[in-house]
Amino acid sequence: MTTPKVKEQFETERLKIRKIVPTDTPHVFDTYASVKKSTRYISWPTHKSVEKDTLPFVDYALQAWNAGTDFTYLIFDLSGIPVGSIGFINEKGRVSFGYILGPAFWGKGFIVEVLNEMLPWFAAQVWVYRLWACCDVDNTASKRVLEKAGLQFEGRIADWAIFPNQKFKSKDCFFFHYPLKKR
Template sequence: MISMPQRLNTPRLTLRVPGGGDAEAIFAFASDAEVTRFMTWARHVDLDDSSDFLDDVAEGWSSGEDYCWLIEHAEHGGIGTVACSFSEHGAEIGYVLARSVWGQGFGREAATAVFDAAQSIDDLYRIWATCDTENAASRRILEGLGMIYEGCLRRWSPRPNHADRKAGPRDVFMYAWTR
């Protein structure tokens, strides 16, 4: 079992374990069609979806394999989530941010905090992430973390909220950092 900090602080953000009281904050961005366009999970249609998500997050923390933090900003409140999942391949990171805060560097700031925490695990040799080939903002975050582009994985991942969802799995770019 891998242990990750329950709270991470950056100059502008607090990353913390989300709880049952965070369903409305999560629903605010997880129900936005534009925000969820490139996500691998279905857009939330009601608060029950967000509550179910929070149950999954609690289970992930308990298992020691899947960690998700709520990204909080002093002025804006809960503005997104950032996650780190562990497997035999290493650690995978991912993030999602409310549209109202796009372009302000919060994604990179939150991802950096989690990336640094994972990178400090001595026997972790690979941290990786994928992003949809159309998601230029996510590419910039991954490159900003110092991850290296490894290639394009063709028809790798369904995007249930994308306009092309009926075309099947979409191409993604693979990025990774290795020790």
């Protein structure tokens, strides 16, 4: 399978979304990766060090982008302030996505705006046959975001994920998919 071509930047009325680059490392750390409140429902541990945690993540993200397996974007407001991140994981055309914002940017509709711009683009790619996301059943804000962005609820799966920032206990998750047109 060839590496899919993926758009490197998107723009909405209030936001710029672009491929992560090495100089983003301090923004990732400061805006959300080191913030316990932001990382509660995330699948990776809260970052404690730029050098030991965030830099290796950014290196991974760039390598995965080039391999066509994971596409990480940083989200900025129009004045250039970083607000969060969104990533799309490509498993041979079955694409899942996740997002994170710094707490100062919660409740402003940013992720719905990002999803409304990016999901139709990913859905239109011939190599994508499924576009989906899941969230911890306790993460009611994320559940609402997915619903507002037009994803369809599929169900609840018991003990689906272990979240390292919740004492590594298994958690139930809600599953959603973005409807794709039949090809």
